Amino acid sequence: MKRFASIAFVTAIALFLQGCAGWQSALDPKGPAASELAWLIWFFTGLCAAVWVLVMIALALPLMMRPRERAEPLVVDADADNRKLRVVLTAVGLTAVILVGLTLLSFFANRTLAAIGSDAALTIRVTGHQWWWEVRYEDATPSHILTTANEIHIPAGEPVRLLLTSTDVIHSFWVPSLSGKLDLIPGRMNVLDIKADKPGVYRGQCAEFCGAQHANMGTFIIAEPREKFDAWWNDQLEPAAAPMSDEAKTGENLFLKRPCVMCHKIGGTPAGGTVAPDLTHIASRQTLAAGTLTMSRGNLAAWIADPQGVKPGSHMPVVDLNGDELNAIVAYLEGLK
Amino acid sequence: MRCAVAVLFPVVLMLVACQREERDTRPQSALGSGEQPTPVTTLVPGGQRPSPTDNKAASFEANAFHLSEGKRLFGWFNCSGCHANGGGGMGPALMDEKWIYGSSMESIHATIRDGRPNGMPSFRDKIPDDQIWELAAFVRSLSGKAPSSAAPSRNDDMMAHPSENRMPNAATLGKSP
Ligand SMILES: [Cu+2]
Numbered sequence A: 001m002k003r004f005a006s007i008a009f010v011t012a013i014a015l016f017l018q019g020c021a022g023w024q025s026a027l028d029p030k031g032p033a034a035s036e037l038a039w040l041i042w043f044f045t046g047l048c049a050a051v052w053v054l055v056m057i058a059l060a061l062p063l064m065m066r067p068r069e070r071a072e073p074l075v076v077d078a079d080a081d082n083r084k085l086r087v088v089l090t091a092v093g094l095t096a097v098i099l100v101g102l103t104l105l106s107f108f109a110n111r112t113l114a115a116i117g118s119d120a121a122l123t124i125r126v127t128g129h130q131w132w133w134e135v136r137y138e139d140a141t142p143s144h145i146l147t148t149a150n151e152i153h154i155p156a157g158e159p160v161r162l163l164l165t166s167t168d169v170i171h172s173f174w175v176p177s178l179s180g181k182l183d184l185i186p187g188r189m190n191v192l193d194i195k196a197d198k199p200g201v202y203r204g205q206c207a208e209f210c211g212a213q214h215a216n217m218g219t220f221i222i223a224e225p226r227e228k229f230d231a232w233w234n235d236q237l238e239p240a241a242a243p244m245s246d247e248a249k250t251g252e253n254l255f256l257k258r259p260c261v262m263c264h265k266i267g268g269t270p271a272g273g274t275v276a277p278d279l280t281h282i283a284s285r286q287t288l289a290a291g292t293l294t295m296s297r298g299n300l301a302a303w304i305a306d307p308q309g310v311k312p313g314s315h316m317p318v319v320d321l322n323g324d325e326l327n328a329i330v331a332y333l334e335g336l337k
Numbered sequence B: 001m002r003c004a005v006a007v008l009f010p011v012v013l014m015l016v017a018c019q020r021e022e023r024d025t026r027p028q029s030a031l032g033s034g035e036q037p038t039p040v041t042t043l044v045p046g047g048q049r050p051s052p053t054d055n056k057a058a059s060f061e062a063n064a065f066h067l068s069e070g071k072r073l074f075g076w077f078n079c080s081g082c083h084a085n086g087g088g089g090m091g092p093a094l095m096d097e098k099w100i101y102g103s104s105m106e107s108i109h110a111t112i113r114d115g116r117p118n119g120m121p122s123f124r125d126k127i128p129d130d131q132i133w134e135l136a137a138f139v140r141s142l143s144g145k146a147p148s149s150a151a152p153s154r155n156d157d158m159m160a161h162p163s164e165n166r167m168p169n170a171a172t173l174g175k176s177p
Helices: A002-018 A032-064 A078-115 A226-237 A246-257 A297-305 A323-334 B002-021 B056-061 B064-076 B105-114 B129-142
Strands: A122-129 A132-137 A146-149 A151-155 A160-166 A171-174 A182-184 A190-194 A200-206 A218-224
Touching (some): A032 A078, A122 A151, A122 A171, A122 A182, A132 A151, A146 A226, A151 A226, A160 A171, A160 A182, A182 A190, A218 A226, A246 A323, B002 B064, B064 B129
Parallel strands (some): A122 A160, A151 A218
Antiparallel strands (some): A122 A132, A132 A146, A160 A190, A171 A182, A171 A200, A200 A218
């Protein structure tokens, strides 16, 4: 029985710790900011745990010891009193030293975080919307400015400066594997510097409750080697691929004739809506609707047929389409690599 | 017993208010957008008003959720481009008591869906039907035709002075940050 209980306990702990690894974990840092923070978390936790254990021992010992017999309880024992006073003063002093020490540690960690992006060559404007992320790559040449959504490609090993703002309510940008969180506030611009040490995909999540679909407001940081990143940027600047099949051609026409055109932009077509994700290269993304669905033909159809079923309350309305129309639009969007 | 009533009564009162926020985001009717036979005129021989064929008008009119969605869409679909924020520009003002084509939910719905001859574009097929009803409800609220308990409030940036958190900081006034 006892054996079983301990096995169950160890398994539970192991499963628990499993959650610490992966593409979205502050305890599995993949960049300098997150490493700094993870170190801080462990140090704080370790030190505070040690203090807690010491306090518990100090409490438990007198409880377990038998009180010494004293002949005369009312006689003042100056020696014993002095000893007690010294113990209490030492404890208070140690507490003060530890608190000041921890404060200093977190102060220096903050300085390190602030210095990460001081020489950032790339600036990305991230705008929060209910419930998706607009991502704009700034460039001195206007024709190189790139707008996309929900997926943030960055060059690995280079610091990147993110300018965070919002158009509706307060959101918060948090990619635990790379950095701490920072709010996106309407009318304000916050600056967050991030750096991914190695190529990889890191998941982020809105970390400030922002309405019905807050939980489905995910984002992905995709860190790639510099050449791959540059190639990606150039590809994304291209206008949308022309439809290849008749069905896709019909889909394009439908997209332009129906409500889709009011909200979405597809570069190279008259669709120029700016209130919803840019769909110029939608099929090159890995997920749909801010990480809610993985990208596939079936999921595209599911989303367009019933966005309110997939993400109830989302700002994309149900558009009345028959089966053929839906298939055509999906065929068209699927080709927008 | 008295105590139970004292607790239940306010709870019931509160629950009544839930209706104000009811959110149906999926269209119920199987009819295609814009296919509802909404009358374009209220004039019919015999002096009888044609009655609407579904309850959209009634269920959207006083619903806070639909009204605020309408407000958002009014900006998204650039109604403001011609009507400003209701004050009027190239298109007529929508916050006054004057209505060229009638102030009922049905007539405003028809105005948005089918357009009007002197420059109001038709949004048929460009806005799903439910969203047209939301816009119609919001347009009515501009002239106070929606219950004030449900109507969306005016934007901060349209107030006479900036909201509290945008007020210039007295300490840094006149200095650049
Ligand atoms: Cu959120």
